[in-house]
Amino acid sequence: MSASDSQELRYNPQAVEAKWQQIWEKEKTFRAVEDRQREKFYCLVMFPYPSGRIHMGHVRNYTIGDVIARHQRMLGKNVLNPMGWDAFGMPAENAAKKQNSAPSRWTYANIDAMRQELKTMGLAYDWDRELATSDADYAHWEQALFLKLFDRGLVYRKKSLVNWDPVDQTVLANEQVIDGRGWRSGALVERRELSQWFLRITAYADELLDGLETLPEWPATVRTMQANWIGRSHGLEFSFDLEGLSEKLPVYTTRPDTIMGVTFCSIAAEHPLARRVADQNPEIAAFIQECMKSGTSEESLERLEKKGFDTGFKAIHPLTGERIPVFIANFVLMSYGTGAVMAVPAHDQRDFEFAQVHGLPIRIVIQPPGQTLEVATLREAWTGPGIMVNSQLFDGLDHETGKTQVMDEFVRRGLGRRRTHYRLRDWGISRQRYWGNPIPMIHCERCGVVPVPEADLPVSLPEQVDLHVQGNPLDHLATFTDVFCPQCHGPARRETDTMDTFMESSWYYLRYCCRDFQEGPLDVDRVNYWMPVDQYIGGIEHAVLHLLYARFFHKALRDEGLVASDEPFRRLLTQGMVRKDTLFCSEHGWRYPVEVAEEGGTLVCSACRQPIVVGRNEKMSKSKNNVVDPAELIRGYGADTARLFMLFAAPPQQDLEWSDTGVDGAWRFLNRLWRLVRDVAVLVPGIAPAQTTPDEPGLKELRTKTHETIDKVGRDLERFGFNTAIAAVMELVNVGTRWLSENQTPEGNPQALAVLRELAETAVLLLHPLVPHITEELWQILGQGKPLAFQSWPKADPQALVRGEITIIVQVNGKLRAKLTVPADIAQADLESLAHHDPAILGNLQGKTVVKTIVVPGRLVNIVAK
RNA sequence: GCGAAAGUGGCGAAACUGGUAGACGCCCUGGACUUAGGAUCCAGUGCCUUCGGGUGUGGGGGUUCGAAUCCCCCCUUUCGCACCA
Numbered sequence: 010m011s012a013s014d015s016q017e018l019r020y021n022p023q024a025v026e027a028k029w030q031q032i033w034e035k036e037k038t039f040r041a042v043e044d045r046q047r048e049k050f051y052c053l054v055m056f057p058y059p060s061g062r063i064h065m066g067h068v069r070n071y072t073i074g075d076v077i078a079r080h081q082r083m084l085g086k087n088v089l090n091p092m093g094w095d096a097f098g099m100p101a102e103n104a105a106k107k108q109n110s111a112p113s114r115w116t117y118a119n120i121d122a123m124r125q126e127l128k129t130m131g132l133a134y135d136w137d138r139e140l141a142t143s144d145a146d147y148a149h150w151e152q153a154l155f156l157k158l159f160d161r162g163l164v165y166r167k168k169s170l171v172n173w174d175p176v177d178q179t180v181l182a183n184e185q186v187i188d189g190r191g192w193r194s195g196a197l198v199e200r201r202e203l204s205q206w207f208l209r210i211t212a213y214a215d216e217l218l219d220g221l222e223t224l225p226e227w228p229a230t231v232r233t234m235q236a237n238w239i240g241r242s243h244g245l246e247f248s249f250d251l252e253g254l255s256e257k258l259p260v261y262t263t264r265p266d267t268i269m270g271v272t273f274c275s276i277a278a279e280h281p282l283a284r285r286v287a288d289q290n291p292e293i294a295a296f297i298q299e300c301m302k303s304g305t306s307e308e309s310l311e312r313l314e315k316k317g318f319d320t321g322f323k324a325i326h327p328l329t330g331e332r333i334p335v336f337i338a339n340f341v342l343m344s345y346g347t348g349a350v351m352a353v354p355a356h357d358q359r360d361f362e363f364a365q366v367h368g369l370p371i372r373i374v375i376q377p378p379g380q381t382l383e384v385a386t387l388r389e390a391w392t393g394p395g396i397m398v399n400s401q402l403f404d405g406l407d408h409e410t411g412k413t414q415v416m417d418e419f420v421r422r423g424l425g426r427r428r429t430h431y432r433l434r435d436w437g438i439s440r441q442r443y444w445g446n447p448i449p450m451i452h453c454e455r456c457g458v459v460p461v462p463e464a465d466l467p468v469s470l471p472e473q474v475d476l477h478v479q480g481n482p483l484d485h486l487a488t489f490t491d492v493f494c495p496q497c498h499g500p501a502r503r504e505t506d507t508m509d510t511f512m513e514s515s516w517y518y519l520r521y522c523c524r525d526f527q528e529g530p531l532d533v534d535r536v537n538y539w540m541p542v543d544q545y546i547g548g549i550e551h552a553v554l555h556l557l558y559a560r561f562f563h564k565a566l567r568d569e570g571l572v573a574s575d576e577p578f579r580r581l582l583t584q585g586m587v588r589k590d591t592l593f594c595s596e597h598g599w600r601y602p603v604e605v606a607e608e609g610g611t612l613v614c615s616a617c618r619q620p621i622v623v624g625r626n627e628k629m630s631k632s633k634n635n636v637v638d639p640a641e642l643i644r645g646y647g648a649d650t651a652r653l654f655m656l657f658a659a660p661p662q663q664d665l666e667w668s669d670t671g672v673d674g675a676w677r678f679l680n681r682l683w684r685l686v687r688d689v690a691v692l693v694p695g696i697a698p699a700q701t702t703p704d705e706p707g708l709k710e711l712r713t714k715t716h717e718t719i720d721k722v723g724r725d726l727e728r729f730g731f732n733t734a735i736a737a738v739m740e741l742v743n744v745g746t747r748w749l750s751e752n753q754t755p756e757g758n759p760q761a762l763a764v765l766r767e768l769a770e771t772a773v774l775l776l777h778p779l780v781p782h783i784t785e786e787l788w789q790i791l792g793q794g795k796p797l798a799f800q801s802w803p804k805a806d807p808q809a810l811v812r813g814e815i816t817i818i819v820q821v822n823g824k825l826r827a828k829l830t831v832p833a834d835i836a837q838a839d840l841e842s843l844a845h846h847d848p849a850i851l852g853n854l855q856g857k858t859v860v861k862t863i864v865v866p867g868r869l870v871n872i873v874a875k
Numbered sequence: 876g877c878g879a880a881a882g883u884g885g886c887g888a889a890a891c892u893g894g895u896a897g898a899c900g901c902c903c904u905g906g907a908c909u910u911a912g913g914a915u916c917c918a919g920u921g922c923c924u925u926c927g928g929g930u931g932u933g934g935g936g937g938u939u940c941g942a943a944u945c946c947c948c949c950c951u952u953u954c955g956c957a958c959c960a
Contacts, residue, residue, distance in 0.1 A: 058960050098960065171958070182958040230879060234955075237878055307956050311876040340876085344957095359876085433957095440958060510960070552879080554957065586954090628953095646913085657900070658887060664953080666887060670901050676913070678900080684915095724891090733889065736899035743899095750916085818895045823941040825895055863940055869894055873940045 020683040022647025026782040030131055038798050039133040041089040043538045050086035051539045052078040053518055053578075055547030055555075056093045059119040059141070060100065063126045065587040065629055065655075065667070066548070068639045072652045073584055073661050073731070074546045075132045079778035080726050081543075082133070083802040089539050091521040092127065092134045094120050096143035097510045099182065102444045106476045112444040113472070116143060126640055130648045131781050133798075138524040142446075142513035147520065149467035150530035151512060152449040156460050157569050163209045166458065169437055170279070170305045173201035178479035180441040183306045200301045202279075205439035206448055206506060210561045214239055214431045217560055226580035228662070231552045238553045240432025245416045246347070247425025249274060249324035252332060258282065258324055261346035261430055265419070266411035269400040270353040270374035272364065274324050274335045275317065277343035282335070286320045293318055293337065300339045313339050315362050327424050328401075338363060344434055354390065355382070361390040374399050375408050436558060438509040441481040443474060445507030453494035453501040462495050468503070481505055514555055515562035518542055518577060531571050541574040549583040556581070582661060582729055586628045589635040589667035593622040599634040629667070637667055649780035650676045656731040656779055678739060679783055682772060685746050686787045689769040692756060694792055698767035702809050703760045707748065714744050715768045716809035722775045723802070731779065738775050741768065766791070774803050819844045820871040821853045829870075837864050844870040 033039065054074035057067055071092075078090035094116075101112035108115065120141055127134075140147055158164050172181040176194035180203070185192045210217075218239045221232045245265040248257035258274060276283055278300035287294035296318040303309050317338040324335050340359055341350055354364035354371045364371055373382050375395035382391055397403045397411045406414060419425035439448070447468040449461035461468055471489050478485045483505035494501035516530075522539040523532035547555075556578070563577040592600040594614035605612050605621050612621040629636045642651050654675040659665040702712045718741040725734035745768045752761070770791060777784040777797045788797045812833055817840060819827040827849040831840060841864055844850060850872065857874035864870050 055960095060960095095960065100959080180958065183956095184959045234879055238956085305958085308876075311956090313876085437957075442958085509958075511957095514960085548960095549880090550955070550960085553955070555960085660888085663881085663888095668887065668901070671887065673913070674900050677915095680913090680915095732887090733899080736889075739899055816895085820894085820941075823894090823939095828895075861940070863894095865894060869941090871894080871940055 018687055020680050020783070022649060022679075022783070023644075025786045026129070026131060026647050026649070029782045029785045030128060032796075033131075033133070033798070034128075034136075037135075037137070038796075039088075039090065039135050040137055041087070041091075041135045043535055044087050045538065047087040048085070049539055050078075050081040050088045050544075051518075051542045052081065052088060052090045052544045053521075053542045053546070054092070055545075055551065056095050056514070056517060057123065058098060058100070059094045059096055059116055059123055061119040061122055063123055063639050065637055065639055067127075068130065068651060069587055069655045069661075069665060070546060070548070070584055071127070071130060071132055072655050073582065073729075074544075075130075075652075075781075076656065076726070076731060076778045077544050077546070078133050079781060079798075080802070082798070083774075083778065083800060085801065088133075089138075089521070090132075090134055091138040091524075092132070092136070093139055093517060093521065094123075094141040094143075095510065095514055095517075096120065096141040097445045097507075097513060099442065099444070102442060102476060105444075111472060111474075112476075113143065113470075116444075117141070129640070129643050130652070133781070138521050140517065140520060140524055142510070142517060143444075145467060145469065146527070147513070147517075148446045148469075150520070151446055151508070151516070152461070152466050152468060153463060154516065154530050154566070155508070155512075156449060156463065156466075158208065158565055159460055161565070161569065163212065163565055165207055165209065166204055167207055167435075168202045169205050169207075170200045171203050171205075171441075172305050173199045175199060179481075183304060186304050189303065189309075197302055198304065200303070200305055203439075203441075205437050206450075207435040207437050207439075208561075210436045210558070211431060211433055213561050213564050214241065214433050216564060217433075217557065220560065220564075220576055224576060224579075224581070227578075228581060228583055231549075231556065231581060231583060234552045235557055238433060238557065240430075242430050242432075244428060244430060245419055245425050246428040247327060247419055249327065249351075251335070252323040252325060254322070256282075258335065258349055259347045260349045260351045261428060262351055263430075264353065264356065264412070265415035266397060266403075266406075266408045267353040267356045267374055268328060268351070268415050269397075269403070270355050270372045271326060271333065271351045272354060272370045272372055273333050273352045275338035275341045275350050275352050275360070275363070276320075276335060277341040277348040278337055278339060279343040280337070280341075280348045282320065282322070282349075283337045286322070286337075290321075293320065296337065300337075303339070307342070310342065311340060315340055315359060315366065317363055317367060319367075327419075334369070336363070336367070345432065346430055355384070355387065356390050356392055358390040358392065361387075372399060436509075436511075436561070438512055439506040440509055441505075442507055443470070443476060443482040445510060446512065447483075448504045448506050448508055450504040451492055451494060451501050452504065453497060453499065455499060456494055456496045456501075459494055459496050459501070465495070483507070511555060511558045512562075515559045516566065518545075518559075519563075519566070519572065531566075533571060536571070537573045540572055541576060542578045544580045544582065545578040546582045546584060549585065552583060584661045585659070585664035587665050587667060588628050589637065590623055591627050591633045591635045594619050595622075599632065601634045642672065646672060646676050647782070649783045650679060653679065653735065653780050657735045658732070660732055661729050678735075678742075679780065681746065682742055682776070683783065683787065685742055685749070686769045686773060687790060688749060689745075689765050690787075690790045690792065693762050693766040693769075696759065696762040696766050698770055699760070699763035702806075703764065705760070707752070708761055708764050711744065711748055711768060712764050712809050713812060714741055715764075715771050716805045718775065719771060719803050720805040720810060723805070726778070734775070735779065738772055741772055745769070745772070771803055773797070774800060815867060817844075817867075818869045819847060819850055820869060821850065821857075821874060823871060826850055826853050833867075837866060840864060841870060844872065 052074055054070050078088050082088045096116050101116045104115045105112040172186050174181050174191035174194055174196055176196035181191055186198050189198055191198055218241055221236055242263045244261055244263035246261045248259045251258055278297045283297055287297050317336040320335045322335040323332040352360040354360040355373045356375055371384050376398050377391055377393055377395040395408050397406045403411050416427050449468045451459045453459050471486055474482050476482050483489055490503045492501050492503045519531055519536055523535040526532040559577055566572050592605050594600050596617045596619050597614055604615050606615040614621055654672045658671050699712055702709055718737050721737045722734045773784045773787045785797050814830050815833045817829045817831055818825055827847045829843055841862055854874055860873040860875055862872050
């Protein structure tokens with residue numbers, strides 16, 4: 010037993026963490042101040058919805074962000090690392106209904122609770138910049154931005170489809186529609202048209218797509234997903250004449266090369282032509298009604314069994330003059346293109362299936378290279394490349410050339426035009442809900458739609474509101490809706506739609522830059538100092554919507570002169586989910602681990618003794634009883650253990666599997682670190698860290714390892730390899746600990762003490778961004794006055810990295826047969842000869858003839874022999 | 876349905892541009908120690924083995940001196956799909 014084992018020198022995370030959190034808070038260590046002399050670094054994590062408790066997903070997200078922010082700070086950057094709350098949204102309304110309380114009360118109480126929890130994680134935030142999107146000033150300036158967009162023509166109203174619950178008389182979110190029924194009422198959901206507010210994101214479609222190429226530090230997967238989402242396609246738009254009707258049927262196609270294979274047309278259920286027929290034909294009206302009884306999501310539409318109904322109309326093929334039928338089909342989207350398509354069953358799978366069901370002709374017009382398709386044996390559509398056939402003057406053309414020539418022919422004859430279409434639709438921002446930012450508009454019978462004058466902003470949410478009414482509560486509040494028209498001063502009605510919460514998250518990163526600015530939404534100077542965000546971190550589930558809306562909003566504000574950059578987020582990291590096993594009992598449903606017992610080697614439900622089905626790792630979720638409460642973890646092990654486990658268990662982009670024993674492992678490592686640094690600290694008062702490498706082999710190895718670790722951890726953090734960075738420091742700590750136990754009395758060896766101090770300080774410095782509390786404390790124990798938060802990141806000494814000897818592997822026919830330890834600067838010929846004369850190799854080569862020898866310098870020798 | 880990813884020991888994972896597969900950690904086995912601690916330390920730990928070696932990165936082919944890594948086909952799992960945030 011040594012004196013250093015005494016009680017007060019044991020690692021006590023609770024005391025250490027409280028101590029440093031208080032110091033950081035009191036000293037405002039992480040307050041960010043604009044300083045044009047210094048290089049800035051804006052580190053941003055996706056802000057949370059204030060659900061009331063933080064969960065492991067938050068812990069992971071904010072730990073990753075914190076490591077990056079603290080690392081950049083040590084690299085000398087002026088770091089902005091803010092935190093706030095995405096505070097509007099449906100859950101507050103649902104909770105308030107349940108508790109007979111107000112959404113704002115519920116929300117702000119949750120924020121207070123979550124802020125408290127977050128503070129126990131030791132995150133390096135500038136809390137002075139905290140914001141909640143439901144704050145009066147945030148809502149105010151968002152309304153002002155909305156009006157600016159309105160002035161620029163980027164806001165308009167149009168009819169669009171919503172999920173309508175006929176019993177509750179309310180609009181449902183897609184997630185509130187379960188198997189086609191309303192989650193509360195259980196009523197069959199209908200598609201219904203409503204006048205709604207839209208932002209013209211499609212005006213920026215090209216820039217949003219092309220801009221992806223300026224974002225090399227975004228994950229390729231996210232860029233691909235956004236590109237697919239925008240879905241720019243080049244094609245042909247033309248119209249079919251309709252027999253006996255004056256109007257035409259416009260269609261859009263990306264496959265003009267299949268024009269001669271058209272055997273019918275399909276239109277959406279909402280298509281005007283479909284409605285026309287419905288008026289006269291009750292059967293068709295019933296079919297359209299049937300189509301309207303599915304959700305509005307693209308998924309639900311496309312998963313439908315392909316169904317259709319003949320309208321009786323005949324369209325005239327523009328090139329052949331052939332009469333072809335027009336069908337209503339439930340898989341045609343009114344929101345894409347013209348809501349009508351030319352159908353080519355031989356070369357489109359959906360058309361193929363549809364034609365089979367309805368007995369429609371199939372005509373092959375593209376023959377794939379090397380085969381000949383026949384209608385009689387066709388089992389599925391051929392959508393690949395090929396040569397055009399049965400296409401008159403286009404016969405024999407490669408289908409790509411054919412595309413161009415068919416379009417040229419249509420344009421030349423005035424039958425159609427080339428068009429670029431997008432899958433991207435304009436952004437519907439109207440929500441028929443109370444707890445959101447009001448859309449600042451007024452409806453006047455005489456003047457039409459009139460914006461609320463800027464001087465009258467903000468339009469505030471009324472606090473006294475009955476949430477239990479059907480539909481949008483704001484509709485029923487005369488004190489809110491009854492206003493005078495700002496133009497004619499006559500009686501008018503206030504808009505009651507509130508904004509999509511994606512509006513708030515589209516510009517919060519800008520408001521953080523100038524949280525206290527009161528003259529307008531944004532203080533341009535400060536915003537332009539901090540922007541763009543250098544590192545954005547959040548869940549992959551936001552790959553498309555939030556990240557696309559925010560990019561659009563940013564570009565629109567740029568054109569308004571409020572920001573200078575073209576893109577808001579320079580570098581993006583999308584982290585995976587936190588998952589854990591689930592335990593399911595057929596009798597009692599999802600069980601908590603404590604509700605499960607082990608009997609005879611199998612798990613059973615402790616209530617009913619039924620066997621438990623252990624689920625694969627699933628996303629932590631309250632409903633599945635597989636959540637681990639971060640607060641409990643932090644109370645038990647401390648924030649540093651929680652952070653270390655999160656960072657070590659998996660690379661950040663990947664899903665993380667929860668493991669209680671893994672947490673123990675993290676805890677044990679911090680204790681090993683603590684003991685090593687404490688033991689070194691006892692030995693090295695007054696000793697400076699080593700500046701040069703001693704000649705003694707053991708010390709030389711220690712110092713080389715120290716600097717190799719600096720080198721590796723630096724590179725690892727750069728590429729978010731937190732797990733391998735930790736592994737590298739673990740190796741360093743293991744090496745240091747072993748050296749210390751094998752060299753009991755290094756007191757008389759100043760060189761050894763200097764190397765030891767350098768090793769211990771290095772481990773502490775390198776780990777500081779990851780586990781900030783314990784490292785601050787150890788830094789102090791090492792006798793350092795200035796906190797680690799103000800220290801610079803260590804630099805590897807290039808001379809210490811040079812190794813004299815290296816290990817070379819020797820292979821015979823690609824298989825490992827021997828290892829050689831050779832001088833690092835060995836000549837290639839010497840190495841080759843050494844390999845050929847190695848006893849193990851000689852044995853292996855017996856009876857074989859050497860064909861050739863491949864030498865990879867510094868790595869291996871491969872002898873090819875027969 | 877469309878789109879995007881991922882498959883490596885008992886488990887989480889590592890392997891820079893094709894060059895020692897399994898670093899680091901967990902679990903487990905054997906041993907040591909005792910201020911009995913959330914211990915700690917030492918040794919072992921992919922599989923098979925006649926102890927020479929053989930074999931092994933979801934499956935099947937291919938390219939290469941050499942493939943977890945590159946190419947083709949197949950299988951499985953996860954995520955997103957516009958009113959959840």
